[in-house]
Amino acid sequence: MRRIYFDNGATTPVLPEVFEAMRPYFSQQFGNASSIHHHGQETRAAVERARELVAALLGCRTGELVFTSGGTEADNLAIFGIVGPGDHLITSAVEHHAVLNACKHLEAEGCEVTYVPVDGRGVVDPQTLRRALRPATKLITIMMANNETGVLQSVKEIGAIAAEADVFFHTDAVQAVGKVPIDVNQIDCDLLAISGHKLHAPQGVGALYVRKGTALQPMLYGGRHERSRRAGTENVPGIVGLGRAAELARQKLKRGDELAPMRDRLERLVSQIEYAGVNGAGTPRVPQTSSMHFDGIDGEALVIALDLKGLAISTGAACSSGAIEPSHVLLAMGMSHDQARASVRFSLGQQNTMEEVEVAAGLVAETVARLRELSPREVARAVRRG
Numbered sequence: 262m263r264r265i266y267f268d269n270g271a272t273t274p275v276l277p278e279v280f281e282a283m284r285p286y287f288s289q290q291f292g293n294a295s296s297i298h299h300h301g302q303e304t305r306a307a308v309e310r311a312r313e314l315v316a317a318l319l320g321c322r323t324g325e326l327v328f329t330s331g332g333t334e335a336d337n338l339a340i341f342g343i344v345g346p347g348d349h350l351i352t353s354a355v356e357h358h359a360v361l362n363a364c365k366h367l368e369a370e371g372c373e374v375t376y377v378p379v380d381g382r383g384v385v386d387p388q389t390l391r392r393a394l395r396p397a398t399k400l401i402t403i404m405m406a407n408n409e410t411g412v413l414q415s416v417k418e419i420g421a422i423a424a425e426a427d428v429f430f431h432t433d434a435v436q437a438v439g440k441v442p443i444d445v446n447q448i449d450c451d452l453l454a455i456s457g458h459k460l461h462a463p464q465g466v467g468a469l470y471v472r473k474g475t476a477l478q479p480m481l482y483g484g485r486h487e488r489s490r491r492a493g494t495e496n497v498p499g500i501v502g503l504g505r506a507a508e509l510a511r512q513k514l515k516r517g518d519e520l521a522p523m524r525d526r527l528e529r530l531v532s533q534i535e536y537a538g539v540n541g542a543g544t545p546r547v548p549q550t551s552s553m554h555f556d557g558i559d560g561e562a563l564v565i566a567l568d569l570k571g572l573a574i575s576t577g578a579a580c581s582s583g584a585i586e587p588s589h590v591l592l593a594m595g596m597s598h599d600q601a602r603a604s605v606r607f608s609l610g611q612q613n614t615m616e617e618v619e620v621a622a623g624l625v626a627e628t629v630a631r632l633r634e635l636s637p638r639e640v641a642r643a644v645r646r647g
């Protein structure tokens with residue numbers, strides 16, 4: 262069966278160039294990057310070269326990067342590394358669970374957290390955020406691009422508000438990096454998280470940008486790796502892969518956006534289906550992601566039915582699949598439980614083609630029609646509710 266993978270928001274395949282760059286570091290160049298002999302020097306040089314490549318993608322200095330095991334660890338390090346007992350922090354209702362659950366944990370520990378709402382497009386109003394500031398506010402953490410809808414937040418404006426209030430600003434850029442240009446100095450953020458596997462590097466590697474001079478408490482205690490900000494022997498092949506993927510992403514960004522035309526075509530074709538629509542339309546979004554609702558249908562049933570036909574998509578965040586509750590992101594945007602449950606996410610990657618888009622759109626149309634035939638009462642109910 263022909264398989265089409267439109268779930269790049271969950272993870273992306275490692276690019277062949279990335280895989281080739283990593284290959285020697287599994288066996289030939291295997292040294293511990295902290296060893297002082299030849300083998301260690303070789304891998305240390307590779308780690309530092311990768312650091313330069315990631316720094317070039319984000320517009321920061323090499324000393325401002327901490328390699329981590331991925332986006333979750335980078336988000337956690339940003340939050341737990343800054344916020345302590347008695348502090349207040351501000352986040353949004355649509356963050357990834359890597360941020361939301363870290364905030365919930367801090368709440369249980371006695372910190373105060375404000376979850377600012379979003380509008381119907383999924384956008385945080387920077388002025389609402391400004392009004393949420395308190396004397397005890399230590400950190401603002403707002404994502405750059407949402408993982409379910411692709412909606413971009415006004416991070417530059419938020420960065421300016423944080424700087425004016427002398428509050429730290431962290432942004433989760435996991436779904437934005439490599440898709441839109443990022444310059445940490447333009448955003449004026451103090452911390453920024455990225456993850457390798459959303460960028461065609463391997464799973465299990467990521468990085469946190471930490472602005473020079475930011476006092477960050479480590480989460481792991483051990484050796485003095487990563488300038489004592491993240492103890493543990495470096496994942497050299499992963500870091501090398503992240504560096505190469507960052508280099509390729511930078512070149513790609515210079516060439517222009519190749520994903521948006523595919524995403525737009527997909528949305529145009531799929532929107533022709535009756536009672537279907539794009540969630541978060543009408544506001545800037547990253548080019549790879551499209552969240553759509555098909556009223557009267559169960560999103561999970563659609564994901565399963567399409568998988569049987571060879572098309573891989575998701576109901577939202579990969580880590581929430583199997584969750585009984587509908588997406589917190591779509592609910593925060595004011596969608597009804599029914600419409601949130603009737604939503605799925607399509608997310609494209611560099612390996613996808615326009616021809617796949619055409620085939621996928623056809624599969625979606627026929628599958629939605631078949632599922633609606635099976636539950637006409639659900640459809641009628643959804644349509645009546647609008």
Ligand SMILES: Cc1ncc(COP(=O)(O)O)c(C=O)c1O
Pocket residue numbers: 270271330331332333334336357359404406407408433435436456457458465466467578579
């Ligand atoms: C917005 C966002 N933040 C954080 C993460 C977590 O990254 P990782 O899977 O590398 O831990 C993800 C992964 O889906 C994400 O989409």
